Amino acid sequence: MTLTFVLLTLAKILGFILVFCVILAAILTWVERKMSSIIQDRIGPNRAEILGFRAFGLFHPIADMIKSFTKEEFVPAGASKTLFFLAPAFALVPTLCAFAVVPFGPGDLVISNLDSGMLFVFAIMGFGIYGVTLGGWASASNFAMLGALRGAAQMVSYEVSMGLNVVGIFAVFGSVSLTAIVGAQGHLLWGWLPMWGIVVQPLGFVLFLVAAMAENKRAPFDLPEGESEIIGYFVEYSAMGFATFMLSEFLEVIVIACIAATLFFGGWQIPWLDPTGTAGGWITVAQVAFFAFKVLFLCWFQMLIRWTVPRFRYDQVMSLGWKVLLPLSLANILATAVVLALVV
Amino acid sequence: MVKVKVVERPPADLVVQSWLPELWKGMKVSGRHFFVNLLTQKGIVTSQYPEVKRAYPPRFRGKHRLMRREDGSVRCVACFMCSTACPADCISIVAGQRDDENEKFPVTFEVDFIKCVFCGMCEEACPCDAIRLDSGVHRAPAYTRKEELNGKEDLLSLGSLSVARQGGEFK
Ligand code: SF4
Ligand code: SF4
Numbered sequence: 001m002t003l004t005f006v007l008l009t010l011a012k013i014l015g016f017i018l019v020f021c022v023i024l025a026a027i028l029t030w031v032e033r034k035m036s037s038i039i040q041d042r043i044g045p046n047r048a049e050i051l052g053f054r055a056f057g058l059f060h061p062i063a064d065m066i067k068s069f070t071k072e073e074f075v076p077a078g079a080s081k082t083l084f085f086l087a088p089a090f091a092l093v094p095t096l097c098a099f100a101v102v103p104f105g106p107g108d109l110v111i112s113n114l115d116s117g118m119l120f121v122f123a124i125m126g127f128g129i130y131g132v133t134l135g136g137w138a139s140a141s142n143f144a145m146l147g148a149l150r151g152a153a154q155m156v157s158y159e160v161s162m163g164l165n166v167v168g169i170f171a172v173f174g175s176v177s178l179t180a181i182v183g184a185q186g187h188l189l190w191g192w193l194p195m196w197g198i199v200v201q202p203l204g205f206v207l208f209l210v211a212a213m214a215e216n217k218r219a220p221f222d223l224p225e226g227e228s229e230i231i232g233y234f235v236e237y238s239a240m241g242f243a244t245f246m247l248s249e250f251l252e253v254i255v256i257a258c259i260a261a262t263l264f265f266g267g268w269q270i271p272w273l274d275p276t277g278t279a280g281g282w283i284t285v286a287q288v289a290f291f292a293f294k295v296l297f298l299c300w301f302q303m304l305i306r307w308t309v310p311r312f313r314y315d316q317v318m319s320l321g322w323k324v325l326l327p328l329s330l331a332n333i334l335a336t337a338v339v340l341a342l343v344v
Numbered sequence: 345m346v347k348v349k350v351v352e353r354p355p356a357d358l359v360v361q362s363w364l365p366e367l368w369k370g371m372k373v374s375g376r377h378f379f380v381n382l383l384t385q386k387g388i389v390t391s392q393y394p395e396v397k398r399a400y401p402p403r404f405r406g407k408h409r410l411m412r413r414e415d416g417s418v419r420c421v422a423c424f425m426c427s428t429a430c431p432a433d434c435i436s437i438v439a440g441q442r443d444d445e446n447e448k449f450p451v452t453f454e455v456d457f458i459k460c461v462f463c464g465m466c467e468e469a470c471p472c473d474a475i476r477l478d479s480g481v482h483r484a485p486a487y488t489r490k491e492e493l494n495g496k497e498d499l500l501s502l503g504s505l506s507v508a509r510q511g512g513e514f515k
Contacts, residue, residue: 038381039374043390206364308374309367 012111017099020292025250026061028299032250033060035300036307064243071239076140079236083138088237088244091131094124095251102258103179105268105288106277110179117178118170121259122163125215128252129155132217132224135245136233147233151224154317155215161325162211168204168336169197169263182267186275194271197264203332205264207325212256213302214321218249220309221317257298265294405462405477407494408455409502418496419506420474422448426466434459435466453496457483473508475499 030045034057037044048059075084101117103110114120129152136148170176173184187195198205214221225232234245261267268291269275274283312320359365381387391398400406411419422439440451460483467477479502486492 035378038388039377041377041381041387041389043388043392304371304374304378305367308370 008108009111012109013100016102016104016111017096020104021096021099021251021254022247024254024296024299025247026065027058028250028253028303029064029246030058030061031300032303032306033057035303039304039307068239068243073240074236074238076236078140080138080140083134085241087131087135087138088234088241088248089131090134091128091248092244092251094127094131095248095255097124098255099258101178102262103182103267104258104291106274106284109268109284109288113177113179115177117181118166118176118259118263121178121255122159125255126159128248131245131248132233135237139233139236141236143231144233144235147224147226147231147235150226150231150314151217151233154217154221154224154321157318157321158211158214158325161321161329162208162215164326164329164333165204165208165211166263167329167333168201171333171336171340172197172200178262178267182262182269183275183277185266186269186277188272194266194269196266196269201264201332201336203328204336205260207329207332208264209256209260209302211321211325212260213305214317216249216252216256218253218302219306220311222311223314223317253299253302254295256302257295260298261291261294265298267291267294400480404480405464406479407457407477407481407483407502408460408466408499409476409479409504410453410496410499411474411476411503411506412500414505414507418449418453418474418500418503419472420450420453420470421472422450422453423471425469425471426475429465429469431463431465432459432461450496453499455494455499457492457494458489473506476503 034044044057045060046054046057048054048057048063050059053059075081098121100111101114101120103113132151132155133148136144136146136151139145169181173181175181175184181197185194185196189195189199193199217224225234234242237245268277268287270287270290274287277284277287354360377387413419420437422437424437424439427433427435427437434456436452436454436456438451439448441447442449462477462483464477466475481502483492
């Protein structure tokens with residue numbers, strides 16, 4: 001472990017996680033409000049202004065930040081104080097860790113090139129349940145507890161099918177390392193079609209997206225939050241605690257976009273251009289930019305779904321997870337295995 | 345016997361149940377709204393309130409005003425028709441005798457805007473067009489209940505001349 005290695009890693013963490021992802025998450029809070037409003041034929045927030053500039057409401061995330069830093073941090077009577085303050089961190093930190101294995105550019109442009117790539121993501125995202133359950137339990141509130149129970153049940157059920165959905169990808173590309181998967185997606189099928197995950201695993205992509213959105217607990221799967229009946233695991237949180245839960249939710253949108261882009265949309269690959277990622281120079285910059293574009297597009301796509309679909313009923317969520325997604329992902333694995341056995 | 349017409353549910357065939365085609369239709373609608381409003385702002389119905397104000401409809405009922413006679417004095421003859429008609433019981437009048445003619449006038453005339461529902465019954469009940477709700481002024485919010493009690497001076501300050509001859513001639 002040389003000093004250069006440490007410095008380089010720190011630079012990558014700073015650039016990718018802190019600058020790109022966290023700032024993107026802050027901007028996504030603005031995108032979410034603005035997008036919902038223009039889908040519903042409204043204008044949306046546009047009043048926060050600095051020196052007379054309004055910038056389409058882009059200052060609202062800043063105003064939100066100032067507000068949540070200065071508001072009173074309320075702790076309900078009977079709450080377990082330590083856990084109450086730890087829970088938002090338990091929600092935020094695993095989400096941030098998941099970015100560590102995402103290759104955002106060719107070659108060394110990944111914070112940690114783990115061989116167990118995707119397995120690490122699953123393991124670390126499984127930690128997210130702690131944030132939910134601890135937040136709900138430590139609040140000493142029945143509604144928060146109900147939300148936490150819903151959240152835990154939902155996350156556990158969908159984690160199963162989310163894991164099984166990407167087995168097809170592992171089988172096709174022969175690795176669980178995200179870097180290797182992106183590298184393998186540079187191949188061409190029949191000499192012209194980029195062998196992206198969505199081409200070889202279309203059903204896998206749809207199932208993965210559904211499972212991942214359910215895992216993220218956003219509408220149409222927002223039962224643990226239940227805004228309309230105020231059953232939510234963070235119902236007792238105010239100020240920064242609440243903001244941290246919100247931030248981790250938006251970060252999770254970005255994680256899903258990053259993972260989906262990596263597994264199904266070729267990561268940083270630009271079709272027919274430098275598939276090995278050794279060209280360097282401006283091509284590398286273009287590849288990083290293209291990865292960022294894919295992530296932005298997938299974030300936008302998730303928001304479009306979120307503002308299109310009404311919420312499921314709780315029993316529908318459960319039966320969708322266990323009776324539809326699970327058999328379909330098993331069938332997907334079987335079909336992939338049969339095709340691979342016949343072709344390869 | 346009540347006749348009940350049973351409407352058959354459309355059968356949920358595999359296309360509907362598989363859910364994705366329907367989701368796609370919904371996404372096309374929200375996507376259309378997104379791009380149309382992003383690029384042209386055509387569908388947006390919001391008006392930027394403090395800068396852009398909408399004209400009120402002509403029959404908007406705002407704060408009450410007390411009308412005046414040609415000599416500028418109050419038209420009201422303190423007949424209590426309005427306070428009797430008022431469903432919210434929010435008009436309180438103390439009547440007095442005019443010096444110049446054999447007629448009453450309101451010594452005080454108070455409308456409690458906390459209670460008022462702006463129904464316009466007082467306006468309809470008044471026999472001499474003395475009270476109207478056509479001022480176009482909103483009832484403003486206040487910090488104390490007392491500020492919401494609008495007295496004769498406030499109501500008269502919104503008022504203007506009325507020469508209606510309802511209820512016969514007057515000198
Ligand atoms: S508008 Fe209706 S509620 Fe208000 S004072 Fe007149 S009669 Fe009473
Ligand atoms: S406002 Fe009209 S109805 Fe009311 S007391 Fe005066 S004259 Fe009578």
